Amino acid sequence: MNSSAAVDAATPGEAPWPSPSRGWWAVGVFCIAAVLSYSDRQILSLLVEPIRADLHVSDAQIGLLQGAAFSLIYAVAGVALGRAADVLPRRLVIVAGVLVWSLATLACGYATSFWSLFAARAAVGIGEAALAPAATSIIADSFQTHRRGAGVGVFLMGMVVGAGGALALGGFILQAAQSGALRGAPLLGALAPWRAGLVVLGLAGLPVALLTLTVAEPVRRHLAGGKTSLAQAAQALFRLWRPLLPLYFAMGLANICDFAILNWAPTLLIRRFHVGVGEIGSVLGAVVIVGGVAGSFGAGLVADRMVIRAGAPARLRLAVVATALGVIGALLAIAPGPAVIFAMAGLWMLASTTGQSMGITFVQDVAPGEARGLAASLISLVNIGAGLALGAYLPAMILDHVLGDPAAVGLAVTIVALPCAIASAGLYALALNRLRKAAA
Secondary structure, eight states, rough: OOOOHHOOOOTTOOOOOOHHHHHHHHHHHHHHHHHHHHHHGGGGGGGHHHHHHHTTTTTHHHHHHHHHHHHHHHHHHHHHHHHHHSSSSHHHHHHHHHHHHHHHHHHTOOSSSSSHHHHHHHHHHHHTTTTTHHHHEEEEEOOOOHHHHHHHHHHHHHHHHHOOOOHHHHHHHHHHHHTTTTTTTTTTSSSOOOHHHHHHHHHHHHHHHHTTSSSSSOOOOOOOOOOOOHHHHHHHTTTTTHHHHHHHHHHHHHHHHHHHHHHHHHHHHHHHHHOOHHIIIIIHHHHHHHHHHHIIHHHHHHHHHHHHHHOHHHHHHHHHHHHHHGGGGOOOGOSSHHHHHHHHHHHHHHHHHHHHHHHHHHHHHHHGGGGHHHHHHHHHHIIIIIHHHHHHHHHHHHHHIOOTTTTTTHHHHHHHHHHHHHHHHHHHHHHHHHHHHHHH
16 A cells, blocks of 8 residues: 555656645635535435425435435446546536536426426436546645645535535525515525525526636646556556455445435424424534534544554544444434434534545545546445435335334434444444555
8 A cells, every 4th residue: 555655755757746725725616616516415305395295206206306316327427527537627527517517406496397306306416426536636636645634624524514504505595485585586586495495506506617617727646657548547446445345335334324314304303303494404504514524624634643643544543433433323213302313413424524534535545646536436436326325215215115104204214324334334444454454
């Protein structure tokens, strides 16, 4: 494995690293794009009841809209767009992605049936699949190893803020529309509240696409020399399969927990405890943001200091500890009230984002420069292809076909999330063990 010193060593004639201001500007822009991306992706979790009433769909169909409609096309498009990030200007790949997912989110707001909303969600998945591979590749080429964790952490922080922001923004827009505050507003006044929220998010993407054009494209580093085919890039990654395989699956299982909790905790709070949408949006959104920021940016800073002393394995050690502690957050079935549910969601987000941040940064540390986009797209393939599809759908399927009780949302979430959280911690530990053996 590459040590941090080896990764940072410049080859003769290699360009100097970008200035910190240039690198952090790119991170800041990508963080904003990530906020928007996750807001567009996650807002449906707050719109379950009005969508069911308006489009006459079941919980299982809602699970498909939240999960498979988005995740399957995201997973397929992600590999192709990850490869595009390795061979095309990465900044332009991101700009195209932002435009596609924003227009598709706008279309979601005007959907008139389950299938039209399904198709629009699929288009959102195509656009969003462009962001993570290209952004993490640019970040990896903008920061040395002992500073890279903080950069990746801030980018991932944007996703977490987006997840919480979707809840907060969605709750605010729903309340505003229900109170008549949007009456007469262009494009929004005649729309149902849930539709207005989607249209607002779709329009917000247009200035973000323009902002992305201000990011400079850094020099690609640690290349094998010459152009690398897809087969050669895949082969370069395959040589690292022993630690990477359990690491990828650890992140995928953690994402199943993420989406089970984030997509269904609002419904649990509404159906079982009759909590208002506004309170859910503000409180749950806040705890998700706080836990996620601590787990992405905070853990990234801590890990960067650990890497200086102990090398790349330090990131995985932190992932193991955090995920093991986060298992408590999957026990929503035994939560006695809303306050405990909010706390459990925040704890799990702290644990999950710590593991994700460590895993993604570690992959960018060890992946060859010509395969970084592909490596990141494979993370997205597992995280979104499995995590979102299963995390959003399985609780709904258990509710409809096993429990038969719409109020048993907490039990359905725990049945899905608890074993996945335990297995995720074990797989992070397996990846760490294999890395140590390879180093020895």
